[in-house]
């Protein structure tokens with residue numbers, strides 16, 4: 098399996114939660130602005146060569162480079178997506194879940210004035226999004242997200258092995 102990921106994605110308004118989860122796993126996912134209609138979405142996906150993720154069956158039928166996301170719940174959505182586009186662990190936390198920007202890991206002393214005291218003393222580095230300015234660190238929230246992602250992947254691997 099190669100670690101080079103070439104696809105970039107676009108998600109419709111029904112998939113906000115999936116969008117945030119996949120960004121945390123390093124996938125590039127653009128999210129549909131609220132005032133875009135189907136025509137605009139298709140036009141944009143074509144011109145930017147984006148793979149469309151949609152809960153709208155008709156929309157997915159109008160654009161072949163797409164996936165109709167079947168499940169209403171996040172577990173089912175992740176399972177369907179990850180079985181087609183397997184994750185690379187080394188890409189986890191390389192994207193900002195809020196804006197899709199590419200985060201970079203910086204030494205804590207470079208961001209020290211932008212994080213709470215407790216964070217500054219407990220962690221050596223942080224992930225910074227150059228696009229929206231958000232800063233992430235490997236605290237309890239990070240650990241619990243990583244646990245959830247790993248358990249989803251393990252469940253999927255079990256599913257495909259048996």
Ligand SMILES: [Zn+2]
Pocket residue numbers: 193194195196197198226227228229230231
């Ligand atoms: Zn950001």
